[in-house]
Amino acid sequence: MDQFIVKPLFGHGDVGMFTITNVTLWLFLSIVAIVLLMVVGTSRRAIVPSRSQSVAELAYGFVYKMVEDVTGKDGLKYFPYIMTLFLFIVFANFLGLIPMSFTTTSHFAVTVVLALAVFLTVTILGFLKNGVGFLSLFWVSAAPLALRPVLALIELISYFVRPVSHSIRLAGNLMAGHAVIKVFAGFAAIAAVSPISVLAITAMYGLEILVAFIQAYVFTILTCVYLKDALHPHH
Incomplete structure (x- = not known):
């Protein structure tokens, strides 16, 4: 698990609040x-786009459609x-796949901040947009009257668990994938299992590329779902 250790970028010693680290x-x-892709890559906008412009436009259209649909x-x-x-999240995930790099989104300190930012934003927005009516999110009016208080309690608990699941899902998947790759890499030094280990590493690396994108997508679409609840809280 040494690949997840936070270390000072310059010198040695304890990591303090203002220490510049590998993270x-x-x-x-x-x-x-992100700046290179979205600013520099699209600075020379053309009818026939360059590769960077094409990627930027695809990313823009993909997220725009996601937000609009949800x-x-x-x-x-x-x-x-x-x-x-x-x-x-996409760039942090993919940069973490570079050998000898550091996967920032494998740390709960990073993903919890992202999840809490989403949670606080949609909660504040929900009350600003709907006032006390935002609490209707927890009242399932379609359910039988006797069950509504129980369902309201369940909805309330699940609402406050959102930042926990939101952050653990991202960090946990990336940490697990990188740890498995490191385990297989340890077997690569053994001559008898080296070919199998190399094939396993290659397969896991390909899977991690897919996971890097999927986890960014899942985090984002859940953010859209939470935003929808804040804008339209009525069941």
């Missing part, structure tokens, strides 16, 4: 990658935030 570096590189037209004003969230 800091790879978070910064994720931001740089939240409706009302949610499109929050598209920039969701787009930024998706791109950050």
Whole structure:
């Protein structure tokens, strides 16, 4: 598990609040990658797009359609935030697949902050948009009257569990995948199992590329679902 250890980028010693670490570096590189794609890559907009422009336009269209389909037209004003969230997680996940890099989204400290930001945003937005009517999200009016208080309690608990599941799903999947690759890599030094180990690493690496995108997609679409609840809380 040494690949997940947070270390000072310069020198040695304890990691403090203001210490520049390997996490800091790879978070910064994720931001740089987003800027290179969305700003530099699209600066020379052309009718026949370049590769970077094509990728940027595909990403834009993909997330825009997702937001529109899940939240409706009302949610499109929050598209920039969701787009930024998706791109950050995608680039952080993919940069973590580079050998000797650091997977920032495998740390709960990062994913919990992302999940709490979404949770607080949609909760505050829900009350700002609907007032006390936002609480109707927890009242299942279609259920029999006797069951409504029980369902309201279940809905309330599930609502506050959202940031936990939202963050653990992302970090847990990436941590598990990288750990498995490292285990197979340890067997590569044994001559008898080396060919099998190399094939297993190749297969796992291909799977992790898929997981890197899927987990970014899942995190983003859940954000859209939570946003929809804030905009339209009535069951």
